[in-house]
Amino acid sequence: MFTRWSYISTSQFDATHVEKHIQEIVDISIPRNRSLDVTGALLFTGNRFAQYLEGAPSAIEELKASILRDPRHGEIRTIASGETPHRHFLTWSLAYAGPSQFVSDIIERALNDALEKGDEGLEALIQMMSEFSIRGRG
Ligand SMILES: Cc1cc2nc3c(=O)[nH]c(=O)nc-3n(C[C@H](O)[C@H](O)[C@H](O)COP(=O)(O)O)c2cc1C
Incomplete structure (x- = not known):
């Protein structure tokens, strides 16, 4: 059995260098998720993030603690958490x-x-x- 955590949050990026800021997050996340055997996905609309993470409970708790205190986003609202019988992103450390x-x-x-x-x-x-x-229109 795996644990999952999914949330939607609001970006706190300033309008300039958005791509660079995202790259920094993805570059840190891929190796860290891989080392924790966590898989998942991150979607960025330009204003909001949606993320889905799955893995062992302790690994998800560890990542969750880091992500919740990250000032690069705010208004973090959990949309799903708890047990899941299988992984949805088997081959992705972070599908961005x-x-x-x-x-x-x-x-x-x-x-x-x-x-x-x-x-x-x-x-x-x-x-x-x-x-x-x-x-x-018109
Ligand atoms: C929207 C968003 C998603 C993130 N996703 C991940 C992630 O999947 N894995 C990860 O290791 N860090 C992720 N981070 C970065 C973490 O918040 C954190 O900065 C990083 O893991 C370093 O952890 P630490 O601050 O506890 O040292 C994300 C940050 C943001 C803003």
């Missing part, structure tokens, strides 16, 4: 997705669906186009 990659993956998927599925894919493409749009 940042804003541009995250958005472009969604768009790429919608474009491929539109090409492959015709009308059905078009519905999803139209939905995405209207949700993502920020100007041009």
